[in-house]
Amino acid sequence: xxxxxxxxxxxxxxxxxxxxxxxxxxxxxxxxxxxxxxxxxxxxxxxxxxxxxxxxxxxxxxxxxxxxxxxxxxxxxxxxxxxxxxxxxxxxxxxxxxxxxx
Amino acid sequence: xxxxxxxxxxxxxxxxxxxxxxxxxxxxxxxxxxxxxxxxxxxxxxxxxxxxxxxxxxxxxxxxxxxxxxxxxxxxxxxxxxxxxxxxxxxxxxxxxxxxxxxxxxxxxxxxxxxxxxxxxxxxxxxxxxxxxxxxxxxxxxxxxxxxxxxxxxxxxxxxxxxxxxxxxxxxxxxxxxxxxxxxxxxxxxxxxxxxxxxxxxxxxxxxxxxxxxxxxxxxxxxxxxxxxxxxxxxxxxxxxxxxxxxxxxxxxxxxxxxxxxxxxxxxxxxxxxxxxxxxxxxxxxxxxxxxxxxxxxxxxxxxxxxxxxxxxxxxxxxxxxxxxxxxxxxxxxxxxxxxxxxxxxxxxxxxxxxxxxxxxxxxxxxxxxxxxxxxxxxxxxxxxxxxxxxxxxxxxxxxxxxxxxxxxxxxxxxxxxxxxxxxxxxxxxxxxxxxxxxxxxxxxxxxxxxxxxxxxxxxxxxxxxxxxxxxxxxx
Numbered sequence: 001x002x003x004x005x006x007x008x009x010x011x012x013x014x015x016x017x018x019x020x021x022x023x024x025x026x027x028x029x030x031x032x033x034x035x036x037x038x039x040x041x042x043x044x045x046x047x048x049x050x051x052x053x054x055x056x057x058x059x060x061x062x063x064x065x066x067x068x069x070x071x072x073x074x075x076x077x078x079x080x081x082x083x084x085x086x087x088x089x090x091x092x093x094x095x096x097x098x099x100x101x102x
Numbered sequence: 103x104x105x106x107x108x109x110x111x112x113x114x115x116x117x118x119x120x121x122x123x124x125x126x127x128x129x130x131x132x133x134x135x136x137x138x139x140x141x142x143x144x145x146x147x148x149x150x151x152x153x154x155x156x157x158x159x160x161x162x163x164x165x166x167x168x169x170x171x172x173x174x175x176x177x178x179x180x181x182x183x184x185x186x187x188x189x190x191x192x193x194x195x196x197x198x199x200x201x202x203x204x205x206x207x208x209x210x211x212x213x214x215x216x217x218x219x220x221x222x223x224x225x226x227x228x229x230x231x232x233x234x235x236x237x238x239x240x241x242x243x244x245x246x247x248x249x250x251x252x253x254x255x256x257x258x259x260x261x262x263x264x265x266x267x268x269x270x271x272x273x274x275x276x277x278x279x280x281x282x283x284x285x286x287x288x289x290x291x292x293x294x295x296x297x298x299x300x301x302x303x304x305x306x307x308x309x310x311x312x313x314x315x316x317x318x319x320x321x322x323x324x325x326x327x328x329x330x331x332x333x334x335x336x337x338x339x340x341x342x343x344x345x346x347x348x349x350x351x352x353x354x355x356x357x358x359x360x361x362x363x364x365x366x367x368x369x370x371x372x373x374x375x376x377x378x379x380x381x382x383x384x385x386x387x388x389x390x391x392x393x394x395x396x397x398x399x400x401x402x403x404x405x406x407x408x409x410x411x412x413x414x415x416x417x418x419x420x421x422x423x424x425x426x427x428x429x430x431x432x433x434x435x436x437x438x439x440x441x442x443x444x445x446x447x448x449x450x451x452x453x454x455x456x457x458x459x460x461x462x463x464x465x466x467x468x469x470x471x472x473x474x475x476x477x478x479x480x481x482x483x484x485x486x487x488x489x490x491x492x493x494x495x496x497x498x499x500x501x502x503x504x505x506x507x508x509x510x511x512x513x514x515x516x517x518x519x520x521x522x523x524x525x526x527x528x529x530x531x532x533x534x535x536x537x538x539x540x541x542x543x544x545x546x547x548x549x550x551x552x553x554x555x556x557x558x559x560x561x562x563x564x565x566x567x568x569x570x571x572x573x574x575x576x577x578x
Binding site: 003007008011012013014015016017018019023026027030031033034035037038039040041042043044046049050051052053054055056062063080083084087088089090096098099100101 | 200201202204297298310311312337340341343398400401404405407408415419422423424425426427428429433434435436437438439440441442444445448450453454456457458460461464471473474475476477478479480481483484515516530532
């Protein structure tokens with residue numbers, strides 16, 4: 001299975017990564033190589049195999065279905081909130097600033 | 103105080119007997135790091151001031167304890183993908199260059215509670231993607247046994263730091279072999295715990311169904327002390343289990359299986375000889391050895407290279423240039439903020455895997471790749487389940503070769519991926535496995551360590567420590 005330059009451009013758009021001309025050419029080859037390699041799995045009979053969807057089959061550990069006081073907005077420590085917002089590259093008035101969506 | 107002779111246990115004993123203080127131990131490690139790490143590059147940052155302050159705090163409270171916690175005063179390094187509150191953490195990526203952790207990873211806070219001192223953050227392949235540390239944005243770590251060779255990866259900085267006495271022990275993370283393979287290349291002990299044995303909270307997610315944090319240490323006893331300190335359930339990680347059924351440390355005589363698929367083509371002859379020499383010693387101790395088959399082994403790497411990038415592409419979507427980390431300066435639109443920030447922030451291998459994962463999960467290909475791989479993953483797990491009906495543990499080489507030279511595999515991603523051929527199946531099946539040194543091989547003028555891997559049934563870490571400890575006593 002090999003993929004085309006157009007496929008690579010489409011995937012880059014979905015993945016939100018701007019690629020250079022050189023990267024587009026490299027990935028066209030690299031991704032095709034890996035897809036050829038993993039094509040080996042078609043040899044395996046999986047008709048009766050249930051997909052293993054996670055790292056474990058153990059039952060999820062559930063916590064009580066009740067609000068945790070620490071995570072209620074009114075209880076938040078303003079200094080802690082300010083510290084988290086400070087991690088954002090662009091800020092205004094204590095909020096994270098982003099470009100308009102449309 | 104000779105750092106070469108120190109272990110977690112002897113440090114804690116020294117503190118108990120007041121032979122030396124935590125401050126003296128931390129100072130000695132910091133001095134050695136200053137002297138040796140410019141050449142090796144194990145650390146991305148040494149928390150010298152923080153570690154010395156912690157040491158003084160511990161020294162001041164020694165008398166408050168009737169029995170000191172097990173890791174008391176031990177200077178321990180953490181891989182750069184785990185969080186220590188208030189400290190920079192970057193996963194060796196440009197995208198997280200400006201990031202400061204706002205909380206402690208559960209494994210890190212448990213180390214601290216047990217008296218350990220976090221001495222610095224170690225180099226790694228970017229976002230734990232690689233087998234050599236050559237994918238670090240900060241440049242590679244060198245192997246202490248031969249500086250022209252890689253330390254393995256992705257936890258290469260942690261393994262090399264322990265091997266070079268720049269930390270008494272370290273934490274790493276293992277998604278497809280990232281603790282065991284560098285442990286093998288650097289001649290130290292590395293444990294990948296059972297999936298769910300250690301909380302992943304505060305570990306930067308790579309492939310969530312495969313990632314586990316584990317110890318790198320100088321001996322099996324120290325690896326066990328670290329594992330006991332960090333294991334257990336955690337309300338912040340729903341996959342971390344507190345009380346899973348644990349298999350017994352089966353009687354004195356264990357049945358050891360040698361998978362024929364782990365000793366076939368591709369394995370260096372002298373590596374095989376060293377591993378078989380260690381197996382012989384286990385036999386002489388009274389354990390029985392038999393050949394077994396894990397017929398799905400040849401499909402493990404291909405399965406891994408579907409499941410892992412799929413999860414990577416989802417997990418790394420969070421690095422968007424909006425909430426934290428690197429953000430492109432010249433972006434006009436919101437789409438450009440994402441696309442340019444990620445283009446500038448991610449290295450080549452990270453981009454390759456995000457692209458691959460995005461393709462695999464995209465419309466029309468999900469069933470052919472991802473669902474198929476999940477089914478094969480089930481069959482790989484069944485393989486091990488069947489094998490463990492006839493044996494108590496499985497033993498083989500950790501890596502088909504010793505440490506390779508810089509640049510030897512960077513041109514061909516598939517060739518680099520083969521470094522994980524004996525380790526990935528363990529992650530896919532969620533099993534625990536430990537690599538320890540079994541001996542050395544010659545390459546040119548260098549004497550390079552060879553790792554032997556012991557795999558046990560789910561939550562069988564105690565069985566691994568038992569047999570690995572016995573082997574260690576025979577080999578020293």
